[in-house]
Amino acid sequence: MRKSALGRTFCWAVSCIFTVNGWADTFSAEQRLEAIRKNLVEATIEGPLEVRSTQWIDGSGKLREIASFKTGMEVRGIRVLAYGKDEMGDPQVKTQLNSKPISNRPDCKSPIANQLTVYHHLALEVTRAPHMSAKQLYQVQQIEQNLRVFLNAATNNTKLWKLSNRVPARNPYEQAMTGRGEQHIPMRLKLHFSPDIEDYVAARTFTIQWEMKDMLGNLVLISSQQNVTLDTQDPSLTPKALSPVVMAQLNAVSLMMTRSIENKLSCLPPKFQVLQVQANQFRVAGGQSSGIKVGDQMVVVNPDYVPARLFEPKALDKMVMAEVTAVSGFYADLKQTAGPKLSEVASYVAIPNLP
Incomplete structure:
Protein backbone atom coordinates (compact mmCIF):
# COMPACT_ATOMS: atom_id res chain seq x y z
CA MET A 1 0.00 0.00 0.00
CA THR A 117 -21.65 35.79 21.62
CA VAL A 118 -22.12 32.03 21.86
CA TYR A 119 -19.56 30.56 24.21
CA HIS A 120 -18.24 27.26 25.48
CA HIS A 121 -20.20 25.96 28.46
CA LEU A 122 -18.37 23.86 31.06
CA ALA A 123 -20.01 21.86 33.82
CA LEU A 124 -17.94 21.64 37.00
CA GLU A 125 -17.71 18.14 38.45
CA VAL A 126 -15.96 17.61 41.80
CA THR A 127 -14.91 14.34 43.48
CA ARG A 128 -12.89 13.61 46.60
CA ALA A 129 -10.71 10.69 47.60
CA PRO A 130 -12.41 8.22 49.97
CA HIS A 131 -11.31 7.37 53.50
CA MET A 132 -10.14 10.83 54.50
CA SER A 133 -10.22 11.89 58.12
CA ALA A 134 -12.74 14.48 59.26
CA LYS A 135 -9.97 17.07 59.46
CA GLN A 136 -8.70 16.27 55.96
CA LEU A 137 -12.23 16.40 54.57
CA TYR A 138 -12.76 19.83 56.14
CA GLN A 139 -9.47 21.09 54.67
CA VAL A 140 -10.34 19.74 51.22
CA GLN A 141 -13.71 21.50 51.40
CA GLN A 142 -11.90 24.76 52.22
CA ILE A 143 -9.60 24.32 49.23
CA GLU A 144 -12.50 23.41 46.94
CA GLN A 145 -14.71 26.33 47.97
CA ASN A 146 -11.98 28.92 47.52
CA LEU A 147 -10.85 27.46 44.20
CA ARG A 148 -14.46 27.69 42.99
CA VAL A 149 -14.47 31.39 43.88
CA PHE A 150 -11.33 32.00 41.81
CA LEU A 151 -12.65 29.98 38.85
CA ASN A 152 -16.03 31.74 38.87
CA ALA A 153 -14.26 35.10 38.94
CA ALA A 154 -12.18 34.05 35.93
CA THR A 155 -15.19 32.93 33.91
CA ASN A 156 -16.85 36.31 34.52
CA ASN A 157 -13.92 38.02 32.81
CA THR A 158 -13.96 36.07 29.55
CA LYS A 159 -16.28 35.88 26.54
CA LEU A 160 -14.93 32.50 25.52
CA TRP A 161 -16.28 30.14 28.19
CA LYS A 162 -18.64 30.01 31.15
CA LEU A 163 -18.66 27.68 34.12
CA SER A 164 -21.81 25.97 35.38
CA ASN A 165 -21.78 24.97 39.03
CA ARG A 166 -24.89 22.86 38.63
CA VAL A 167 -23.67 19.30 39.18
CA PRO A 168 -24.91 16.74 36.60
CA ALA A 169 -27.22 14.09 38.01
CA ARG A 170 -25.65 10.88 39.30
CA ASN A 171 -28.22 8.55 37.70
CA PRO A 172 -31.19 8.61 35.26
CA TYR A 173 -33.76 8.74 38.10
CA GLU A 174 -32.16 11.80 39.68
CA GLN A 175 -31.92 13.40 36.24
CA ALA A 176 -35.62 12.78 35.56
CA MET A 177 -36.62 14.26 38.92
CA THR A 178 -34.34 17.28 39.15
CA GLY A 179 -32.55 17.74 35.83
CA ARG A 180 -33.02 20.62 33.43
CA GLY A 181 -30.72 19.47 30.61
CA GLU A 182 -27.32 20.04 32.20
CA GLN A 183 -26.37 16.44 31.40
CA HIS A 184 -25.92 17.56 27.78
CA ILE A 185 -23.43 20.36 28.53
CA PRO A 186 -20.72 19.48 26.00
CA MET A 187 -17.69 20.16 28.22
CA ARG A 188 -16.76 18.92 31.69
CA LEU A 189 -14.22 20.44 34.04
CA LYS A 190 -13.43 17.63 36.48
CA LEU A 191 -11.63 18.26 39.78
CA HIS A 192 -10.46 15.47 42.09
CA PHE A 193 -9.05 16.28 45.54
CA SER A 194 -6.90 13.86 47.54
CA PRO A 195 -4.15 13.92 50.19
CA ASP A 196 -0.68 13.87 48.68
CA ILE A 197 0.70 10.35 49.15
CA GLU A 198 4.23 11.67 49.74
CA ASP A 199 3.02 13.87 52.60
CA TYR A 200 0.64 11.40 54.15
CA VAL A 201 2.08 11.63 57.68
CA ALA A 202 2.10 15.42 57.96
CA ALA A 203 -1.15 15.60 55.98
CA ARG A 204 -0.58 19.22 54.96
CA THR A 205 -0.33 18.80 51.18
CA PHE A 206 -3.27 18.02 48.92
CA THR A 207 -3.28 17.10 45.25
CA ILE A 208 -5.73 18.63 42.79
CA GLN A 209 -6.08 16.43 39.71
CA TRP A 210 -8.08 18.09 36.98
CA GLU A 211 -9.10 17.53 33.40
CA MET A 212 -11.25 19.15 30.75
CA LYS A 213 -13.20 16.66 28.67
CA ASP A 214 -15.19 17.02 25.46
CA MET A 215 -18.24 14.87 26.14
CA LEU A 216 -19.37 14.84 22.50
CA GLY A 217 -16.16 13.31 21.23
CA ASN A 218 -15.32 11.59 24.53
CA LEU A 219 -11.91 13.27 24.39
CA VAL A 220 -9.76 14.48 27.28
CA LEU A 221 -8.51 17.87 26.09
CA ILE A 222 -6.42 18.79 29.14
CA SER A 223 -5.15 16.67 32.02
CA SER A 224 -2.94 18.00 34.81
CA GLN A 225 -2.43 18.15 38.56
CA GLN A 226 -1.15 20.63 41.15
CA ASN A 227 -0.35 20.45 44.85
CA VAL A 228 -1.47 22.87 47.54
CA THR A 229 0.32 22.90 50.90
CA LEU A 230 -1.45 24.21 53.99
CA ASP A 231 0.14 26.00 56.91
CA THR A 232 1.35 24.03 59.91
CA GLN A 233 -1.25 24.01 62.67
CA ASP A 234 -1.50 22.59 66.15
CA PRO A 235 -3.38 19.30 65.59
CA SER A 236 -5.33 19.86 68.80
CA LEU A 237 -6.87 23.06 67.45
CA THR A 238 -9.83 23.46 65.13
CA PRO A 239 -8.64 24.16 61.54
CA LYS A 240 -8.54 27.86 60.76
CA ALA A 241 -9.43 29.79 57.64
CA LEU A 242 -6.88 29.50 54.85
CA SER A 243 -3.98 31.91 55.21
CA PRO A 244 -3.01 34.50 52.56
CA VAL A 245 -0.11 32.25 51.57
CA VAL A 246 -2.43 29.33 50.82
CA MET A 247 -4.90 31.61 49.05
CA ALA A 248 -2.05 32.82 46.85
CA GLN A 249 -1.31 29.19 45.96
CA LEU A 250 -4.95 28.63 44.99
CA ASN A 251 -4.99 31.82 42.95
CA ALA A 252 -1.90 30.61 41.08
CA VAL A 253 -3.54 27.22 40.45
CA SER A 254 -6.67 28.97 39.17
CA LEU A 255 -4.66 31.19 36.81
CA MET A 256 -2.78 28.21 35.42
CA MET A 257 -6.04 26.31 34.87
CA THR A 258 -7.85 29.20 33.22
CA ARG A 259 -4.93 29.95 30.89
CA SER A 260 -4.81 26.31 29.80
CA ILE A 261 -8.57 26.31 29.25
CA GLU A 262 -8.42 29.57 27.27
CA ASN A 263 -5.60 28.29 25.05
CA LYS A 264 -7.44 25.07 24.29
CA LEU A 265 -10.95 26.45 23.78
CA SER A 266 -9.78 29.35 21.61
CA CYS A 267 -8.76 26.67 19.08
CA LEU A 268 -12.21 25.04 19.08
CA PRO A 269 -15.63 26.30 17.99
Whole structure:
Protein backbone atom coordinates (compact mmCIF):
# COMPACT_ATOMS: atom_id res chain seq x y z
CA MET A 1 0.00 0.00 0.00
CA ARG A 2 1.25 3.47 -0.81
CA LYS A 3 0.49 6.45 1.34
CA SER A 4 1.30 10.06 0.56
CA ALA A 5 0.47 13.27 2.40
CA LEU A 6 0.10 16.51 0.50
CA GLY A 7 0.69 19.63 2.56
CA ARG A 8 0.73 19.83 6.34
CA THR A 9 -2.01 19.37 8.91
CA PHE A 10 -3.58 22.72 9.69
CA CYS A 11 -6.23 24.26 11.88
CA TRP A 12 -8.81 26.20 9.93
CA ALA A 13 -10.20 29.50 11.26
CA VAL A 14 -13.58 29.38 13.17
CA SER A 15 -17.04 30.62 13.66
CA CYS A 16 -18.70 32.13 10.67
CA ILE A 17 -18.92 35.89 11.20
CA PHE A 18 -20.24 37.88 8.27
CA THR A 19 -18.82 41.27 7.38
CA VAL A 20 -20.67 41.44 4.12
CA ASN A 21 -21.26 43.78 1.23
CA GLY A 22 -24.56 44.42 -0.52
CA TRP A 23 -24.64 41.00 -2.19
CA ALA A 24 -25.53 39.28 1.09
CA ASP A 25 -29.01 40.80 1.10
CA THR A 26 -29.72 39.52 -2.42
CA PHE A 27 -28.66 35.92 -1.77
CA SER A 28 -31.02 33.34 -0.37
CA ALA A 29 -29.95 31.06 2.47
CA GLU A 30 -29.57 28.24 -0.08
CA GLN A 31 -27.23 30.37 -2.21
CA ARG A 32 -25.14 31.36 0.81
CA LEU A 33 -24.83 27.74 1.86
CA GLU A 34 -23.77 26.67 -1.64
CA ALA A 35 -21.16 29.43 -1.81
CA ILE A 36 -19.71 28.39 1.54
CA ARG A 37 -19.63 24.75 0.41
CA LYS A 38 -17.64 25.64 -2.71
CA ASN A 39 -15.20 27.70 -0.68
CA LEU A 40 -14.80 24.85 1.79
CA VAL A 41 -13.86 22.45 -1.02
CA GLU A 42 -11.40 24.95 -2.54
CA ALA A 43 -9.72 25.56 0.81
CA THR A 44 -9.48 21.83 1.44
CA ILE A 45 -7.84 21.20 -1.93
CA GLU A 46 -5.28 23.93 -1.28
CA GLY A 47 -4.62 22.72 2.25
CA PRO A 48 -3.49 19.42 3.78
CA LEU A 49 -4.68 16.36 1.90
CA GLU A 50 -3.79 12.74 2.49
CA VAL A 51 -4.01 10.40 -0.48
CA ARG A 52 -4.08 6.68 0.24
CA SER A 53 -3.57 4.36 -2.70
CA THR A 54 -3.88 0.58 -2.54
CA GLN A 55 -2.77 -1.67 -5.40
CA TRP A 56 -3.32 -5.39 -5.87
CA ILE A 57 -3.39 -8.05 -8.56
CA ASP A 58 -6.75 -9.71 -9.06
CA GLY A 59 -7.40 -13.33 -9.92
CA SER A 60 -7.01 -12.69 -13.65
CA GLY A 61 -3.57 -11.13 -13.19
CA LYS A 62 -4.70 -7.53 -13.76
CA LEU A 63 -3.30 -4.70 -11.67
CA ARG A 64 -6.03 -2.94 -9.69
CA GLU A 65 -5.84 0.29 -7.72
CA ILE A 66 -8.15 2.17 -5.40
CA ALA A 67 -7.50 5.60 -3.90
CA SER A 68 -9.07 7.48 -1.02
CA PHE A 69 -8.67 11.08 0.08
CA LYS A 70 -8.74 12.51 3.57
CA THR A 71 -8.21 16.07 4.66
CA GLY A 72 -6.21 16.77 7.79
CA MET A 73 -8.09 20.00 8.38
CA GLU A 74 -10.07 20.65 11.51
CA VAL A 75 -13.09 22.92 11.13
CA ARG A 76 -12.56 25.87 13.42
CA GLY A 77 -14.80 27.95 11.19
CA ILE A 78 -14.85 30.36 8.32
CA ARG A 79 -15.04 34.12 8.28
CA VAL A 80 -17.00 35.41 5.31
CA LEU A 81 -15.72 38.83 4.34
CA ALA A 82 -17.91 39.43 1.30
CA TYR A 83 -20.38 37.82 -1.07
CA GLY A 84 -20.27 38.23 -4.83
CA LYS A 85 -20.85 36.49 -8.14
CA ASP A 86 -18.40 34.84 -10.49
CA GLU A 87 -18.27 35.31 -14.28
CA MET A 88 -21.00 32.69 -14.68
CA GLY A 89 -23.30 34.53 -12.28
CA ASP A 90 -23.00 31.92 -9.54
CA PRO A 91 -22.73 33.09 -5.93
CA GLN A 92 -19.27 33.08 -4.40
CA VAL A 93 -17.75 34.19 -1.12
CA LYS A 94 -14.51 35.81 -0.11
CA THR A 95 -13.25 34.30 3.11
CA GLN A 96 -10.44 34.66 5.59
CA LEU A 97 -8.72 31.43 6.58
CA ASN A 98 -6.39 31.03 9.51
CA SER A 99 -4.04 28.11 8.74
CA LYS A 100 -1.68 27.27 11.56
CA PRO A 101 -0.10 23.89 12.31
CA ILE A 102 -2.02 21.79 14.81
CA SER A 103 1.27 21.18 16.60
CA ASN A 104 1.22 24.88 17.56
CA ARG A 105 -2.06 24.49 19.42
CA PRO A 106 -1.30 27.00 22.21
CA ASP A 107 -0.98 29.75 19.58
CA CYS A 108 -3.84 28.80 17.30
CA LYS A 109 -6.36 31.25 18.72
CA SER A 110 -8.84 32.44 16.13
CA PRO A 111 -8.73 36.21 15.53
CA ILE A 112 -12.52 36.27 15.89
CA ALA A 113 -12.80 34.10 19.03
CA ASN A 114 -13.51 37.09 21.29
CA GLN A 115 -16.24 38.37 18.96
CA LEU A 116 -18.51 35.40 19.54
CA THR A 117 -21.65 35.79 21.62
CA VAL A 118 -22.12 32.03 21.86
CA TYR A 119 -19.56 30.56 24.21
CA HIS A 120 -18.24 27.26 25.48
CA HIS A 121 -20.20 25.96 28.46
CA LEU A 122 -18.37 23.86 31.06
CA ALA A 123 -20.01 21.86 33.82
CA LEU A 124 -17.94 21.64 37.00
CA GLU A 125 -17.71 18.14 38.45
CA VAL A 126 -15.96 17.61 41.80
CA THR A 127 -14.91 14.34 43.48
CA ARG A 128 -12.89 13.61 46.60
CA ALA A 129 -10.71 10.69 47.60
CA PRO A 130 -12.41 8.22 49.97
CA HIS A 131 -11.31 7.37 53.50
CA MET A 132 -10.14 10.83 54.50
CA SER A 133 -10.22 11.89 58.12
CA ALA A 134 -12.74 14.48 59.26
CA LYS A 135 -9.97 17.07 59.46
CA GLN A 136 -8.70 16.27 55.96
CA LEU A 137 -12.23 16.40 54.57
CA TYR A 138 -12.76 19.83 56.14
CA GLN A 139 -9.47 21.09 54.67
CA VAL A 140 -10.34 19.74 51.22
CA GLN A 141 -13.71 21.50 51.40
CA GLN A 142 -11.90 24.76 52.22
CA ILE A 143 -9.60 24.32 49.23
CA GLU A 144 -12.50 23.41 46.94
CA GLN A 145 -14.71 26.33 47.97
CA ASN A 146 -11.98 28.92 47.52
CA LEU A 147 -10.85 27.46 44.20
CA ARG A 148 -14.46 27.69 42.99
CA VAL A 149 -14.47 31.39 43.88
CA PHE A 150 -11.33 32.00 41.81
CA LEU A 151 -12.65 29.98 38.85
CA ASN A 152 -16.03 31.74 38.87
CA ALA A 153 -14.26 35.10 38.94
CA ALA A 154 -12.18 34.05 35.93
CA THR A 155 -15.19 32.93 33.91
CA ASN A 156 -16.85 36.31 34.52
CA ASN A 157 -13.92 38.02 32.81
CA THR A 158 -13.96 36.07 29.55
CA LYS A 159 -16.28 35.88 26.54
CA LEU A 160 -14.93 32.50 25.52
CA TRP A 161 -16.28 30.14 28.19
CA LYS A 162 -18.64 30.01 31.15
CA LEU A 163 -18.66 27.68 34.12
CA SER A 164 -21.81 25.97 35.38
CA ASN A 165 -21.78 24.97 39.03
CA ARG A 166 -24.89 22.86 38.63
CA VAL A 167 -23.67 19.30 39.18
CA PRO A 168 -24.91 16.74 36.60
CA ALA A 169 -27.22 14.09 38.01
CA ARG A 170 -25.65 10.88 39.30
CA ASN A 171 -28.22 8.55 37.70
CA PRO A 172 -31.19 8.61 35.26
CA TYR A 173 -33.76 8.74 38.10
CA GLU A 174 -32.16 11.80 39.68
CA GLN A 175 -31.92 13.40 36.24
CA ALA A 176 -35.62 12.78 35.56
CA MET A 177 -36.62 14.26 38.92
CA THR A 178 -34.34 17.28 39.15
CA GLY A 179 -32.55 17.74 35.83
CA ARG A 180 -33.02 20.62 33.43
CA GLY A 181 -30.72 19.47 30.61
CA GLU A 182 -27.32 20.04 32.20
CA GLN A 183 -26.37 16.44 31.40
CA HIS A 184 -25.92 17.56 27.78
CA ILE A 185 -23.43 20.36 28.53
CA PRO A 186 -20.72 19.48 26.00
CA MET A 187 -17.69 20.16 28.22
CA ARG A 188 -16.76 18.92 31.69
CA LEU A 189 -14.22 20.44 34.04
CA LYS A 190 -13.43 17.63 36.48
CA LEU A 191 -11.63 18.26 39.78
CA HIS A 192 -10.46 15.47 42.09
CA PHE A 193 -9.05 16.28 45.54
CA SER A 194 -6.90 13.86 47.54
CA PRO A 195 -4.15 13.92 50.19
CA ASP A 196 -0.68 13.87 48.68
CA ILE A 197 0.70 10.35 49.15
CA GLU A 198 4.23 11.67 49.74
CA ASP A 199 3.02 13.87 52.60
CA TYR A 200 0.64 11.40 54.15
CA VAL A 201 2.08 11.63 57.68
CA ALA A 202 2.10 15.42 57.96
CA ALA A 203 -1.15 15.60 55.98
CA ARG A 204 -0.58 19.22 54.96
CA THR A 205 -0.33 18.80 51.18
CA PHE A 206 -3.27 18.02 48.92
CA THR A 207 -3.28 17.10 45.25
CA ILE A 208 -5.73 18.63 42.79
CA GLN A 209 -6.08 16.43 39.71
CA TRP A 210 -8.08 18.09 36.98
CA GLU A 211 -9.10 17.53 33.40
CA MET A 212 -11.25 19.15 30.75
CA LYS A 213 -13.20 16.66 28.67
CA ASP A 214 -15.19 17.02 25.46
CA MET A 215 -18.24 14.87 26.14
CA LEU A 216 -19.37 14.84 22.50
CA GLY A 217 -16.16 13.31 21.23
CA ASN A 218 -15.32 11.59 24.53
CA LEU A 219 -11.91 13.27 24.39
CA VAL A 220 -9.76 14.48 27.28
CA LEU A 221 -8.51 17.87 26.09
CA ILE A 222 -6.42 18.79 29.14
CA SER A 223 -5.15 16.67 32.02
CA SER A 224 -2.94 18.00 34.81
CA GLN A 225 -2.43 18.15 38.56
CA GLN A 226 -1.15 20.63 41.15
CA ASN A 227 -0.35 20.45 44.85
CA VAL A 228 -1.47 22.87 47.54
CA THR A 229 0.32 22.90 50.90
CA LEU A 230 -1.45 24.21 53.99
CA ASP A 231 0.14 26.00 56.91
CA THR A 232 1.35 24.03 59.91
CA GLN A 233 -1.25 24.01 62.67
CA ASP A 234 -1.50 22.59 66.15
CA PRO A 235 -3.38 19.30 65.59
CA SER A 236 -5.33 19.86 68.80
CA LEU A 237 -6.87 23.06 67.45
CA THR A 238 -9.83 23.46 65.13
CA PRO A 239 -8.64 24.16 61.54
CA LYS A 240 -8.54 27.86 60.76
CA ALA A 241 -9.43 29.79 57.64
CA LEU A 242 -6.88 29.50 54.85
CA SER A 243 -3.98 31.91 55.21
CA PRO A 244 -3.01 34.50 52.56
CA VAL A 245 -0.11 32.25 51.57
CA VAL A 246 -2.43 29.33 50.82
CA MET A 247 -4.90 31.61 49.05
CA ALA A 248 -2.05 32.82 46.85
CA GLN A 249 -1.31 29.19 45.96
CA LEU A 250 -4.95 28.63 44.99
CA ASN A 251 -4.99 31.82 42.95
CA ALA A 252 -1.90 30.61 41.08
CA VAL A 253 -3.54 27.22 40.45
CA SER A 254 -6.67 28.97 39.17
CA LEU A 255 -4.66 31.19 36.81
CA MET A 256 -2.78 28.21 35.42
CA MET A 257 -6.04 26.31 34.87
CA THR A 258 -7.85 29.20 33.22
CA ARG A 259 -4.93 29.95 30.89
CA SER A 260 -4.81 26.31 29.80
CA ILE A 261 -8.57 26.31 29.25
CA GLU A 262 -8.42 29.57 27.27
CA ASN A 263 -5.60 28.29 25.05
CA LYS A 264 -7.44 25.07 24.29
CA LEU A 265 -10.95 26.45 23.78
CA SER A 266 -9.78 29.35 21.61
CA CYS A 267 -8.76 26.67 19.08
CA LEU A 268 -12.21 25.04 19.08
CA PRO A 269 -15.63 26.30 17.99
CA PRO A 270 -18.55 26.06 20.40
CA LYS A 271 -20.55 23.07 19.19
CA PHE A 272 -23.78 21.55 20.37
CA GLN A 273 -25.18 18.06 20.03
CA VAL A 274 -28.28 17.75 17.87
CA LEU A 275 -30.70 15.75 20.02
CA GLN A 276 -33.67 15.53 17.66
CA VAL A 277 -34.15 15.71 13.92
CA GLN A 278 -37.76 15.92 12.74
CA ALA A 279 -38.32 16.98 9.13
CA ASN A 280 -36.64 20.40 8.98
CA GLN A 281 -36.73 21.00 12.75
CA PHE A 282 -33.85 20.36 15.17
CA ARG A 283 -33.35 20.49 18.91
CA VAL A 284 -29.81 21.11 20.14
CA ALA A 285 -28.25 20.67 23.56
CA GLY A 286 -27.43 24.32 24.15
CA GLY A 287 -29.53 27.28 25.20
CA GLN A 288 -29.44 30.53 27.12
CA SER A 289 -26.78 29.08 29.42
CA SER A 290 -24.48 28.92 26.37
CA GLY A 291 -25.34 32.39 25.04
CA ILE A 292 -27.68 31.15 22.28
CA LYS A 293 -30.47 33.55 21.29
CA VAL A 294 -33.51 33.43 19.02
CA GLY A 295 -32.44 34.41 15.50
CA ASP A 296 -28.90 32.99 15.78
CA GLN A 297 -27.71 31.17 12.67
CA MET A 298 -26.05 27.75 12.85
CA VAL A 299 -24.45 25.31 10.46
CA VAL A 300 -25.50 21.72 11.14
CA VAL A 301 -23.01 19.08 10.00
CA ASN A 302 -22.24 15.42 10.42
CA PRO A 303 -18.81 15.60 12.10
CA ASP A 304 -17.89 12.17 10.75
CA TYR A 305 -17.93 13.56 7.19
CA VAL A 306 -17.20 17.30 7.33
CA PRO A 307 -14.41 18.02 6.79
CA ALA A 308 -12.38 14.80 7.22
CA ARG A 309 -14.25 12.87 4.50
CA LEU A 310 -15.16 15.84 2.37
CA PHE A 311 -14.25 14.16 -0.92
CA GLU A 312 -16.55 11.19 -0.47
CA PRO A 313 -19.71 11.19 -2.61
CA LYS A 314 -22.46 13.42 -1.24
CA ALA A 315 -20.41 14.41 1.82
CA LEU A 316 -21.63 18.01 1.53
CA ASP A 317 -25.22 16.78 1.54
CA LYS A 318 -24.67 16.32 5.26
CA MET A 319 -24.39 20.08 5.84
CA VAL A 320 -27.31 22.50 6.26
CA MET A 321 -28.04 25.96 7.63
CA ALA A 322 -30.59 26.60 10.37
CA GLU A 323 -31.97 29.43 12.51
CA VAL A 324 -32.81 29.38 16.22
CA THR A 325 -36.57 29.78 16.71
CA ALA A 326 -36.93 29.09 20.45
CA VAL A 327 -34.53 28.84 23.37
CA SER A 328 -34.60 27.76 27.02
CA GLY A 329 -31.92 27.30 29.65
CA PHE A 330 -30.23 24.23 28.19
CA TYR A 331 -32.02 23.68 24.86
CA ALA A 332 -32.65 25.49 21.58
CA ASP A 333 -35.02 24.70 18.72
CA LEU A 334 -33.82 25.32 15.17
CA LYS A 335 -35.58 25.51 11.82
CA GLN A 336 -33.68 24.52 8.71
CA THR A 337 -33.30 27.36 6.21
CA ALA A 338 -31.10 25.75 3.54
CA GLY A 339 -29.72 22.39 2.51
CA PRO A 340 -31.08 18.86 2.01
CA LYS A 341 -33.24 16.86 4.37
CA LEU A 342 -31.09 15.17 7.00
CA SER A 343 -31.38 11.58 8.12
CA GLU A 344 -33.01 11.19 11.52
CA VAL A 345 -30.65 8.39 12.59
CA ALA A 346 -27.23 9.99 12.00
CA SER A 347 -25.36 12.12 14.54
CA TYR A 348 -25.00 15.86 13.98
CA VAL A 349 -23.55 18.89 15.70
CA ALA A 350 -24.56 22.54 15.36
CA ILE A 351 -21.84 25.19 15.06
CA PRO A 352 -22.66 28.91 15.49
CA ASN A 353 -22.58 30.99 12.31
CA LEU A 354 -22.98 34.56 13.46
CA PRO A 355 -24.22 37.18 10.98
